[in-house]
Amino acid sequence: MPTFKLDPIDRKILAELQADGRMTNVELSRRVGISAPPCLRRVRTLEEQGFIRGYHADIDARELGFEVQVFAMVGLSSQAESDLSAFENRARSWPLVRECHMLNGEIDFILKCVAPDLTTFQNFLTQDLTAAPNVASVKTSLVIRCAKDTPGVPFEVYEARISADE
Numbered sequence: 001m002p003t004f005k006l007d008p009i010d011r012k013i014l015a016e017l018q019a020d021g022r023m024t025n026v027e028l029s030r031r032v033g034i035s036a037p038p039c040l041r042r043v044r045t046l047e048e049q050g051f052i053r054g055y056h057a058d059i060d061a062r063e064l065g066f067e068v069q070v071f072a073m074v075g076l077s078s079q080a081e082s083d084l085s086a087f088e089n090r091a092r093s094w095p096l097v098r099e100c101h102m103l104n105g106e107i108d109f110i111l112k113c114v115a116p117d118l119t120t121f122q123n124f125l126t127q128d129l130t131a132a133p134n135v136a137s138v139k140t141s142l143v144i145r146c147a148k149d150t151p152g153v154p155f156e157v158y159e160a161r162i163s164a165d166e
Helices: 008-019 025-032 036-048 081-093 118-129 155-165
Strands: 068-076 097-102 109-115 135-142
Touching: 008 025, 008 036, 008 155, 025 036, 068 081, 068 118, 081 097, 081 109, 109 118, 118 135
Parallel strands: none
Antiparallel strands: 068 109, 068 135, 097 109
């Protein structure tokens, strides 16, 4: 649970902005049931506290010609913290890598990659990823289709958890 206590209005603000980060402060204040000035103060506080990390457009990668999406499961030779951090830093520098998660289990990292075509991804795979220091193995899975891609958190679960704790 967060250290900063969120009241029901703060939680509603977060849920509304997660669903539509482009709405005006006036519309947001109407939806959460407070006037615009205190609503804006609350949003700024939520930003300062780190609950809101940014605002992003949901871009359709295929519309821009990125037809290939691949998950790459990466095993490292060494799991020393310095080697894990070095790999994370390298992954941040690769434009085709959109997400990088360290895992517990047989593989060390899973990367979500996008590319305009298979040739571009194959070049990245052979020239960058498998050639990177400390990379022992890479297994890839090409995405056929996406059934669900919902960013953020399920606020209905969060609210149920808050209610159970009260």
